[in-house]
Amino acid sequence: MAEVPIVDYLVLGDDPHLEANECTGCGARFFDRRNACAACSGTSFKRVPIPTTGEVRAFTIVSLAAPGIPVPFVAAVIDCEGTSVRGNVINVDPDPDHVQLGMKVRLATYPVGTDDNGTQAIGFGFEPV
Amino acid sequence: MGSNDVWILGIHMTKFGKHPNEDVIDLAAEATMAALADGGVTMKDIGVLAAGNLMNASAGIGQQLQKQVGQTGIPVYNVANACATGATALRTAIMAVKAGECDMGLAVGVEKLAGAGLLGAGGAPRSDKKVYEPSGRFGAVTTTDGRIGTNTMPGVFAQVGMEYGHKYGGTSFELFARISEKNHAHSTLNPLAAYSKRFTLEEIMNDVMIAYPNTRPMCSANCDGAAAAVVVSDAKLKTLDPDQRRRAVKVSASVLTTDPWEESCQILPDVNTLTRNAARQAYEQAGVAPEDLDLVELHDCFATAELVHYDNLMLCAPGEAVPFFESGATWRDGSTPVNVSGGLQSKGHPIAATGIANIWEICHHLRGEAGDRQIEGATVGLAHVIGLGSACGVHILEKAA
Numbered sequence: 001m002a003e004v005p006i007v008d009y010l011v012l013g014d015d016p017h018l019e020a021n022e023c024t025g026c027g028a029r030f031f032d033r034r035n036a037c038a039a040c041s042g043t044s045f046k047r048v049p050i051p052t053t054g055e056v057r058a059f060t061i062v063s064l065a066a067p068g069i070p071v072p073f074v075a076a077v078i079d080c081e082g083t084s085v086r087g088n089v090i091n092v093d094p095d096p097d098h099v100q101l102g103m104k105v106r107l108a109t110y111p112v113g114t115d116d117n118g119t120q121a122i123g124f125g126f127e128p129v
Numbered sequence: 130m131g132s133n134d135v136w137i138l139g140i141h142m143t144k145f146g147k148h149p150n151e152d153v154i155d156l157a158a159e160a161t162m163a164a165l166a167d168g169g170v171t172m173k174d175i176g177v178l179a180a181g182n183l184m185n186a187s188a189g190i191g192q193q194l195q196k197q198v199g200q201t202g203i204p205v206y207n208v209a210n211a212c213a214t215g216a217t218a219l220r221t222a223i224m225a226v227k228a229g230e231c232d233m234g235l236a237v238g239v240e241k242l243a244g245a246g247l248l249g250a251g252g253a254p255r256s257d258k259k260v261y262e263p264s265g266r267f268g269a270v271t272t273t274d275g276r277i278g279t280n281t282m283p284g285v286f287a288q289v290g291m292e293y294g295h296k297y298g299g300t301s302f303e304l305f306a307r308i309s310e311k312n313h314a315h316s317t318l319n320p321l322a323a324y325s326k327r328f329t330l331e332e333i334m335n336d337v338m339i340a341y342p343n344t345r346p347m348c349s350a351n352c353d354g355a356a357a358a359v360v361v362s363d364a365k366l367k368t369l370d371p372d373q374r375r376r377a378v379k380v381s382a383s384v385l386t387t388d389p390w391e392e393s394c395q396i397l398p399d400v401n402t403l404t405r406n407a408a409r410q411a412y413e414q415a416g417v418a419p420e421d422l423d424l425v426e427l428h429d430c431f432a433t434a435e436l437v438h439y440d441n442l443m444l445c446a447p448g449e450a451v452p453f454f455e456s457g458a459t460w461r462d463g464s465t466p467v468n469v470s471g472g473l474q475s476k477g478h479p480i481a482a483t484g485i486a487n488i489w490e491i492c493h494h495l496r497g498e499a500g501d502r503q504i505e506g507a508t509v510g511l512a513h514v515i516g517l518g519s520a521c522g523v524h525i526l527e528k529a530a
Contacts, residue, residue, distance in 0.1 A: 005268075006269060006270055006271060006273065007270075007273065007277065008269075009267060028390065028392070030395060032266040032267055032395075033266070038395075039390040057292055058288035058289070058291040058292035058295060059288060060288050060340045060341055060342075060343075061338075061341035062275070062281060062284045062339075063337075063338045063340065064247055064339045065247070065279065065281060066247070066250035066274060066281075069250075069272070069274060073275055073279075075275075075279035075340075076278065076288070077278075077288060077396055082392075086277055086278040086397070087278060088278060096341060101291060101295040102295060113259075113271065115259045116258055117260060119261050121261045123276050124277075125276075
């Protein structure tokens, strides 16, 4: 089955990971494009892999969301060894007894759905280590 | 009294809540007419109009307002700056007066938001045929809200508070709920608040969970409302009558900032750095220290947000927001009363009106006209708003000498 990542900064394959555009001048990282670095105004960027392990720096458990979005889910900021990443905490009970600030997590992928052409979209989240 | 000072001459806020029979222009006009009357002037005296509105940002609200209350041909600036829209309108009028372009300006903020529901939720609906094609800035093949974090405001600001807890410790669901308990208790003294019901801590914690740890009463209330302010130059004020001069409130600092780059600001909006920067500039401009403040109206769009702004506005030492709150300092009988209006959680948050309504609250106390909720002897206060993106407005106001 053909696969497509949910976003272009998710790299699939044997070793799924996220990638960012890194400013070659100051090292600031961006998951989308920049004309000039927001931190130093440099204009040269390179693609870099983001570490796949990290810790939960902030989270919320969303119980009310737009129609069609399954709730509850855990939205979080993950500190991946110095790079902040936005993602859900998955493969965990979405309640405050099972999700804690500072908990160690790792990147995990899962199928989001299949389109009319039979292509499967692959999403990512972070699961407890 | 420096010659470049700017003063609030007249100011008004409408009742916040549901106004089904008034449109945006009706509400803006009500606030405008009352602010002009409060200042003892008319549209003929006004040299610039700054009109804030977020939900109809392309509608030319300023010009529509002129048609409703007086078309004098003056320049209009229609401004939109997220939840800092009202403060931005006020600051635009202040800048025009400070620049010497006119000696009197009018700022208005108005919003119809009753029943707006969950802000920030959703994304562009996809076509009927389901085909995964990368689109947009992140090459997304489907909706990412809910799959890669949350765009909802209660969820974003929940994380802001949780991040503070992770950094400094001491936070809990109950602590955040107690902040909300304070603001709802304060609101019982404010007849213009959208909601003025006192809640017990248990009621707040057992209410509908929106985004942990924010339950429904811990979220700002979407509602309708408007606020308007007339600002005047120091030179012009000196020519006005003694009663106008007595009630004028000095704008000791007017600051607007955006967020400078921080490592994680693209992941979770940074509401901290720009607030701290704005506060620092404001204290310096005003020659006022945080401990001099008799009251503070800060942007408690969610209970989780209020906590971090104690720290950002330097009302406490860095990292000490939790013990500062637990000391009782921010209750109306504490050392630094915060949100004696009831705050956005109970007074309501008609977005563009908020950044002028909080100025009105401060002025009301500095003029000694706040009735049952008067903070006795108040001479200096601070008003703060923040809009995601981000924009932060801080104003420091002082009673006329």
